[in-house]
Amino acid sequence: MGCVNYGVCVGFVVVVFTALTAPFCAGLTDPRDVAAINSLYVALDFPPLDKWLPLGGDPCGDSWQGVLCVFSNVTEIRLNGMNLGGTLVDSLGDFKSIIVLDLSNNHIGGSIPNNLPLTIRNFSLSGNQFTGSIPESLALLSQLLDLSLGNNHMTGGIPDAFQQLTGLINLDLSANNLSGQLPPSTVDLSSLNTLHLQNNTLSGLLDVLQDLHLTDLNIENNLFSGPIPTKLLAIPNFRKGGNPFNTTIIPSPSTALSPSIAWAPSPGYAPGNLADVPSISIAPKFRSSRKFWTTKGVIGISITGAAILFVLGACLFVCRYCRDRKVKKDSERNDVGAYKAPGENPNNSKSSLQPSLPVEKGSYTVEKVSIQPVSKEPIMKPQDGYGVDNRRTGINPKPQDEQLPPPPFPLPLVEKVTVKPLAPAEVTRSDHPSTSLNSGSTIPFTIATLQQCTNSFSEENFIGEGMLGSVYIAELPDGKLVAVKKVGITASRQQSDDEFLGLVSRISKLQHPNIVNLVGYCNEHRQHLLVYEYCGNGTLHDLLHVDEENHKKLSWNMRIRMALGAARALQYLHEGCQPPIVHRNFKSANILLDEKLAVHVSDCGLDLLLSGSTTEFSGRYANGYGAPELESGSYTCQSDVYSLGVVMLELLTGRKSYDRSRPRGEHSLVRWAIPQLHDIDALSKMVDPSLNGAYPVKSLSRFADIISRCVQWEPGFRPPMSEIVQDLLQMI
Template identity: 60%
Template sequence: MEKTRDLVVGSGEKKKAGIFEVGSAEAMGCMNRGLCVGICIGLILIFTATFCVGLTDPTDVVAINSLYVALEYPPLLGWLLVGGDPCGDKWQGVECVFSNITELRLSGTNLGGKLGDSLGDFGAILAIDLSNNHIGGTIPSSFPSTIRNLSLSANKLTGIIPDALSSSSQLMDLDLSGNNLSGQLPPSLGNLSSLTTLHLQNNQLTGTLDVLQDLLLQDLNVENNLFSGPIPAKLLSIPNFRKDGNPFNTTVIPSPTIAAPPLAAAPYAEKAPGRPAIGPSVPEISKSTRAGKVFTTKRCKKGRKEKENTKRHDIGTYKAPREKPKHTESVPQQNYPMEKVPRGRVAKPSDSYVENNGRRGVFPKLQNEQEVDVKNTPTVSLPKNDHDSDMSSMDMEFLPPPPPPFFTFEKVSVEPMVPFKVTSRRHPSKSPNASSAKAFTVALLQQYTNSFSHENFIGEGMLGSVYRGEMPDGKLLAIKKLDTKVSGQQSDEDFFELVSSISKLRHANIVELVGYCAEHGQRLLVYEYCRNGTLHDALHDDEIQKNLSWKTRIQAALEAARALEYLHEICQPPIVHRNFKSANLLLDDKLELCVSDCGLAPLLSSSSASQLSGRLLTAYGYGAPEFDSGSYTYQSDVYSFGVVMLELLTGRKSFDRSRPRGEQFLVRWAVPQLHDIDALARMVDPSLKGAYPMKSLSRFADIISSCVQQEPEFRPSMSEIVQELLRMI
């Protein structure tokens, strides 16, 4: 059997060999053809992988990584610090063609940081849209030559427009509106032969428009800048040319007739040479004195020169700012040290300053106000300090923008109505027995709010949720249920000390703390209830808005100013609000205004909570520019107060995403127009239907302009604001 098997196997092998020998030539031919087909398929796969999978050009990867670092690592989907495949992994806002990044579209994504120097490194990019963000710094010194559409509008860019844009010869649409750009237009801008759309509105650009006259523009917007001189005739033929809010063909307004007091020079000595001032108007200079300079501001009248007898804005003097120490907390506690602040100039209170209504430190009502004679009020010359500088040799273009006039008053010593002393005990008592705040139990507050039902929910903020509660006697309460992430930063002792200090705040325009609750790991604050909700809601509610006459709005601004004046200048130590916005301004039955959340800044003292509060205030248009550096002072409250006044003036929200891009941030849109009489009239809340004196409107705008100055030291104190508002009543 084995022999038979061998024979069979042997014959099989021979047969098999014979077959291979006979077909060897044919087999070789097939192998060659298969190899060719395989190579072709491989090349196709490689080619397809390159263009479909999206292996991004390494140069673009490095450029976008660098941009990510400059923007301070925003939470963008897919973006990496080093490496990555933006095209293949479809990074947020990135569009590609083959292996090159061709578009970056990140409008309204809450970007911060700066632009850096990597934009010019993209190899084939066609469009960049980084509008409606919070990007600061200057415009980069290089751009890709391939760029066709560039939008950096509604950011916080400063400095000048660089010559580097001239290298982008294919640029067709350029939008730099809504920033803080200054200086003149570079001559190289005239080399952008492909440019058809140019938006520069709402900046502080100066000089003439001559460099634009030879461009083939179809859409040009230069509104609300500081452009001057004659308008080139060629620009007037542009189909869509907007130029309002600029001092074109205006004459220098004569000096005011009221004698100006000697003033201290503005502290610009520490600024880099050639840095342009930020502000809506170019100041004029009178002869300098030893004490400093006198500034006057001009208001532009569109389309014609102002006549001497025209009823218009009264021009006065600008008092140089005084320095104030910074405070990051608002309630003096053992964990929140405060420094004593030098007293500001405040008007001497009348005898009725302290009223017999159970609330100490209440300001008198309007009918009891004493009229202040500004002309006869003595002035105070401020001594020169290390920050003073002689500005006589400075170019007009680089002078600081003068806020509207605020007059000095005789300095008086004001003792705090409710002094608060920090306890020296290491372990204070377990409850604020010494305060007037009542202790509530969780069970009782649940009864008042129907177990914190949805029907009693009022709203929610960064500190927690607010509910309406009703006591058995029918009295209504507003109960703030603090978020555990916020209140958990404090010990029980700190919380009780916080309650004790808040309960001592006594002012007619500050929401009164009724009580507190601290048990079962929960912390709640109980306040008096204001039936008409918030000022924010009132300005956007058709029924309540009808009752907000111009006089009522001035009164609301005055009441809010008095509350901040009390916190900043009467309380000892002073208190910073840190969360001042129209949603925290409450209206009672008589539409009288009360400020809420006073004294709660320590709850925002942790680094994470502080950063969050700063970002939220900035995102919603209330945050002062110094927020970006982590700084918050009394003057930051003043800036936020100016934004609220803008809301009262325009009826608009501080930030409104539903509006056109250039109008979403109220301050950026409105402030450049405050010095144009015609533009100012168009800005007013339409619901007022023209029922306001133009002179009063002008003064109101002047106060706003001073409050929202970019530099904190140029903002007035709240006592000065109070006096200016009193003059309008």
């Protein structure tokens, strides 16, 4: 019997399909991801995608088309150019651990939903038929690295939602119908490199872009007005045509015109055409005085001017003659004999106390400012700890086997220099074409500069000693504080200068809010130094185990947020970098804290230096952070997960990772804690006493469960970093 109503038939088929597939829904994939991808399939109008189902199924186990997974979670959906239609729905935000969602170059319409997955990093919807406005929920996507919404039909303004998107690198909003001014929070996009806004109707000024580190900016065919900030003109790839700018740059006072002369556009001048040169129109006041400019007047002015020039020239000659005589007499009187050695040629104009600083061609330029002796006063009293074992550990701050060779000039007197990075030039390793050093963002320093900034690497500027060398606090000429890491001889000998530049290039590309930024480097006289941003609140190790007063103020929520920041840094290294980067030295002493106690992980990208260290296992295993597999020389991303679990145990208990001052069975924090993590009574007793019970019992249990999974003996049983981040996010 035929169906009377088509809708009834469809409903009947769906019910039958559900009944048939229900017994087979159990699979490898997380049920929440299964439900989310089922809803996406229905919203896209059931496209002909291999193995996709509207109900149930196993996307990870059955390898659905365009779907990539890590263990049981969907992490990537790539369906670009698949001729998809339909719309998107709010269930898109139900994915638990998705990182990449690429639906570009299709025919999807409707508006972009507000409920978006918080774990997303690469989000591309460009080349579709989306309408409506950009959702303000973008403000919640703090892990976003690449956002592409270009070539759609979206309207309205750009929402002021960039405050938390400090890791965003690429943003494309081009070819829409967006209007209004750039939002104030654009200045918070500190990692942004590429910004495409062309072919919209955006207006206003560009001031919010001038302090960003952009390398590619396209604002063509908009309604931007006013002067272009000078800093934007230095962007290597800056396209700006088709905007009604008033002028190309903000005029400096030295080039400003007299008030009696006004700028007026030429007859053929069109707004936005920066090649047109405006003509000068004569002001009415000047026009009314034309009668003065007769032949007699011109002759009189010429004679007067010649007389004035003659008098001025005579005065200058007399002044110079007198000055030269005075200088000669003074020199003869003093005879500059204080710096002459017996028998030295008095005609030798070069003093032996003025060192000649070699300048490596092609790497940087050095502008000589003045010769000043290094101050004997310390810059400031540095705080203990900067990703290193500080002086309170009893380690000799300057071990003999780590001493670097002295520079080829005297230390007491150095020449003050100003370092200027060479603009678009790059230092490229010949054996690794993919590694290039952008000297525009990473500054090459000289030994002389770093000596002056660190008071000749004095004891007062010494912060601490780590596995790779000593660290000193330094103050740059602009007043900015940085930390200078002197890579020790043991690690330096393993790398040539070219390999060190490749390492610097690698580190400089690590851009994440929870990773310490590399400011510059020094590769001179066979010495390798790294210059990092300075975090003024020390390390997590100091906060937990040294600073008793502030330790007591560390609340439960603050501890969870610190664990989340550290986990996000490792997630970026493991899953956001290709190839993945293993930290290899993750510990609480390498977790730095800024003035807001936000986490910044140091020593990222230095695994190549650590991999050759013969003492790595003994040092890492002895301090309690080394995973069991390190004993056999195997170190992977899962080993970092183990170390993160140890750090979270420190946050939970307030204890050190390895403490010989405690009873024998409690030396190792992991071995002591593991048997108690699943016993709620024992767990309550092992919590840091300084919390005074101010924590939710349910949150405590969940945190202990995350730790337990991280410190599993077998690496394969430990969760990926994306899963840890998601679990910690649910606790905030």
